[in-house]
Each structure stands twice: as structure tokens, then as C-alpha cells.
Amino acid sequence: MIKIYVDWNIMSGMKNDQFSDLLSILSDKKKFLCLYSTSHISDIFRSYSDDEKQKLQIQNDLEFITQLTNDFCLFNDGKNINLQQYDPQELLNSRIEESDIFSDLSIDNLLKSDSDDPTLNTLLESLKTMLKSLELDSAFKEAFENPESAKILNDIFPGLKDDLTMNGFFNSFSKMNYNLNETESYKDLRQVVQKIGINSGHFNENKDPFELIDNSYKKKGFESFKSNEYLPKGKNAPEWFDEITNEYLYLDMHGYKADKVKVSEKEKNTFSNTTDDASHTAFASICSFYLTNDDKNYQKTKAVYKKLSIETKVLKPAEFIEYYNKYLNHHSISDHFKSLFEIFTKPIFYDTDNDEGQYFGKVAYPNEYFFNFFNKIWVPINKEESYFYFTLSILPPNTSKTYTAFQEIELLIKMFFEALGPDKNGMELFDISELENEIWIGRHWNSDVGEIKLVRMNGWFQLYYNNEEIKKRIANEKLANSDSLLKRFLKTSLKFFKSKI
Numbered sequence: 001m002i003k004i005y006v007d008w009n010i011m012s013g014m015k016n017d018q019f020s021d022l023l024s025i026l027s028d029k030k031k032f033l034c035l036y037s038t039s040h041i042s043d044i045f046r047s048y049s050d051d052e053k054q055k056l057q058i059q060n061d062l063e064f065i066t067q068l069t070n071d072f073c074l075f076n077d078g079k080n081i082n083l084q085q086y087d088p089q090e091l092l093n094s095r096i097e098e099s100d101i102f103s104d105l106s107i108d109n110l111l112k113s114d115s116d117d118p119t120l121n122t123l124l125e126s127l128k129t130m131l132k133s134l135e136l137d138s139a140f141k142e143a144f145e146n147p148e149s150a151k152i153l154n155d156i157f158p159g160l161k162d163d164l165t166m167n168g169f170f171n172s173f174s175k176m177n178y179n180l181n182e183t184e185s186y187k188d189l190r191q192v193v194q195k196i197g198i199n200s201g202h203f204n205e206n207k208d209p210f211e212l213i214d215n216s217y218k219k220k221g222f223e224s225f226k227s228n229e230y231l232p233k234g235k236n237a238p239e240w241f242d243e244i245t246n247e248y249l250y251l252d253m254h255g256y257k258a259d260k261v262k263v264s265e266k267e268k269n270t271f272s273n274t275t276d277d278a279s280h281t282a283f284a285s286i287c288s289f290y291l292t293n294d295d296k297n298y299q300k301t302k303a304v305y306k307k308l309s310i311e312t313k314v315l316k317p318a319e320f321i322e323y324y325n326k327y328l329n330h331h332s333i334s335d336h337f338k339s340l341f342e343i344f345t346k347p348i349f350y351d352t353d354n355d356e357g358q359y360f361g362k363v364a365y366p367n368e369y370f371f372n373f374f375n376k377i378w379v380p381i382n383k384e385e386s387y388f389y390f391t392l393s394i395l396p397p398n399t400s401k402t403y404t405a406f407q408e409i410e411l412l413i414k415m416f417f418e419a420l421g422p423d424k425n426g427m428e429l430f431d432i433s434e435l436e437n438e439i440w441i442g443r444h445w446n447s448d449v450g451e452i453k454l455v456r457m458n459g460w461f462q463l464y465y466n467n468e469e470i471k472k473r474i475a476n477e478k479l480a481n482s483d484s485l486l487k488r489f490l491k492t493s494l495k496f497f498k499s500k501i
Helices: 008-015 020-026 038-045 052-069 088-103 118-133 138-145 147-156 166-182 185-196 209-220 239-253 271-284 295-308 317-328 333-345 406-420 432-436 468-475 482-498
Strands: 002-006 032-037 072-076 081-085 289-291 313-315 350-353 359-364 376-379 389-393 440-447 450-457 460-466
Touching: 002 271, 008 020, 008 038, 008 052, 020 032, 020 317, 032 038, 032 052, 032 271, 038 052, 038 072, 038 088, 038 271, 052 088, 072 088, 138 147, 185 239, 185 271, 209 239, 209 295, 239 271, 239 295, 271 289, 271 295, 289 317, 295 313, 313 317, 333 406, 406 432, 406 440, 406 450
Parallel strands: 002 032, 002 289, 032 072, 289 313
Antiparallel strands: 072 081, 350 359, 359 376, 376 389, 389 460, 440 450, 450 460
């Protein structure tokens, strides 16, 4: 299965009878594993109210998420990003219950107790009293004594100058959080950041936005404000996740494809919209495709992925449909093999060496996903002996974290089982208990179309293809170089395979 992450705007559109062609494609549950995340729940929560009509609308939204994703959800537990089946209604209920905490981040609210235990309540009161009385670092006092830095701090931390204690900090932080997420205060924060002299007018479509921002700092003689140094990473999410969200916010704060900030009776666009979009971008990085119809999100995400060498393909609906028709519209095992063999006619292979610098064959990273799973081909060609086989494996879009769902392997095995039957050991359909060990013996077919092995080694799923009959035919040919070997393999294999399936 090919993992796909779709933003809420497109999901909502599909639910309301837009993007019908896209919905038809994504409804193929044998090919695609569509995921949602807690950021989708945050998108929906922003429209939550006690109005019964609105509640019904939200219920329909949640049911559509289940229909599209089978409840496969990406969520952050504070240390890791997990992929599990989770009822979106449960997640929304949790978000509603937590809303009071997020609206008031004062020490009194964070440490309030509903317990009837007098001892526990006495301890909590003592802890609150102690925390409230702690004075902040002297650097805060010095900063407030400087008129220039005091103005910036007053904008970011309202009221803090009047109470330089932990109690004052938490109260101020709570106000800042409210202002950013409920008012247009994020505009002020962006203006502070953009005082270095760069804003939306400084960006060029043909230039790297990160490079333009860094150059602007250098021209002003300032130390470059690097998001990966000044915004904390790894405290409430994996470092790779925070790195993506930080880089995304870094672009927005400096005016690159900046989101609209506006609060009125008809709309509410605040900092929370931007942070949710940043989280969408981070969650989507573990998928092969991220579909978004928001041009600002589209452009920022592509820039962040490029900087961090993330291979997730960022596409708008029409772009994805075009990609699907060109590279992914294969359904039977025969279709996939035909597409696979035709790859060898394309100039996408290049020589590769092993760690010792020795010739290691040819490798290619095609646009196709063979058998709805593999996107890397390795051909270990030996120029002295005329043998030939190939290995399929996976190039994960985000090398920091790779996820493989049970259903991906289940449907991969099912595709081969339905075409080739039980393997040579009598193994049939897949069971999750098979993956209890790091090494998975997988499936091994000695079929009319050749030897096919599906295994997992060192955590990676791989397919090995070998055909003795084709080897013999190739060995009888006087081949001048490896390129002619590839062409001969294509011609012989495709003809042979067509006669068998």
C-alpha cells in the first residue's frame, strides 16, 4: 500500500462532492493507505460549538475521516509519532476535554485538583506557593530595563514586567498563548521578527527562501536566527518532527507565503492555523504523498522538504491525478511486472559501489511503486559472469522515521498469493504474529515466472527476483556491456512473463 496524507481542506472538499475523481482513486483500499492525524482533529475542533446543527456537521466530518482512512491515525505521545487505528470521535472528545487547560496556562489552573484527599491538596497548595514565589533569571530584569528589548518583550509577554516571578511568567505565557490563538496577535510577532528587513516582498520564486532569509541577516550584520537553535526540539515530540515544524514556522514568521491572520465574525485565522499546518507538514513527511490544496502550505512544505532532504511528494489534487495515471495506475500483479520490466528501458539506472568502493551493480529510484510498495531497484550485475537478478526495496521519504503498517504487508502478500498460490513452504496469507522477530522469513515462491522471495532483513522489507531460465538465455549471448544486458533482460523477461501470467 502507498501511504498518503491528505490535508483537511481536500478531505472536506471530497466529503462535499468536490474532487470526485480524486476520491474515486483514493477509495482503492488495496493500493492506498490514507492517514489522518491529530492535526485534522484540531482543524475540526476550531469549528466546534454546542449548536446542534454544527455538532451534526462535525459528526459527518468524523465519519468521512473514518470512511477515507479506516481510522489509521498519526499522533504524538510526547516522545514518538505513532501510527495506530484510532476513532476520530474519541480524539475530538479528548480535545474538547483538554480545551480548558489550553485556555488557561496559569499555575493555579495547571495544578488544580479535584481530589477529596486533604493531604494531596495541601501538598499541591504548597507546591503552587513555592513555584509562584520563584524569581526569574536576572536576564529578564535587564532586558526590561533596555527600552528597545523591553518593547519587544512587552509585545510577546504581556504583563510580565510587573511580576518577574514564575507566577508572572505563567500568567503572561497564558495571555500570550490566548492572544496568538484567539486574536490577531501573531501579526505583531511577525512584525517583530521581520524587523531584520525581510518580508514577503523580498522573496523570489526562483530562489531558496531559507537562503534569502540568511543573506538578509548577514547584510544587517546580525547573527542568523536559526529555528533549529532557538526553538526547543525533542521536549514534547521527536526531534525530527520539531525540526520540520520549526522550519515551517521560520518561513512563515519571515513572510514567506505567510498565512492570513484575521479574526472577525465570519472567520478566525490565527497562529493556531499556522501551527496546525506545520504539524500537517511534519506528519505527512512519513508518507509517500502529501496532498494539499492550500498554495501557501504547498509552497512552504516543498521548501522545508527540500532543505531537510525529505522525499515526500507534495502535490495538489490535479497534479496527483496526473501522477497516478502516469505511474500508479497498475492493479494486477501482471500489470506491475510489465511496468517493472519496462523500467529497464529508461535511463534512470546508475552505477553504485559498496562501502569498500567496489562495483555493486546498478540502482534506480523510479516514480512507480511496484506492487504498491517498492520504489527502489538494485541490479547486482556481474560483468564477468552472465547472471542477472534484481532486488526491490524501499527508499523511505523521511529517513528519520519509517513506518510500515500491518495492512501494507498483508495486502502485499495477498497480491502474490492470489496470483501464485501458497509458497514453497505452504505459507499462504499473512498473519501479524509473523513479525514478532526482527528477521522475517517471509514468502518464497518457485513459480513459472521465476523465483520470488519476500523477506525482511535489518528491518527492511525486500523482494528478490531470480529466473534461472532467463539466466541461461542471457549466458548464451555475447554481451558487450551491462547496458546491453539490461536490454536483453527486459526483452527476454517480458516475453517470458507474458506467456506465464
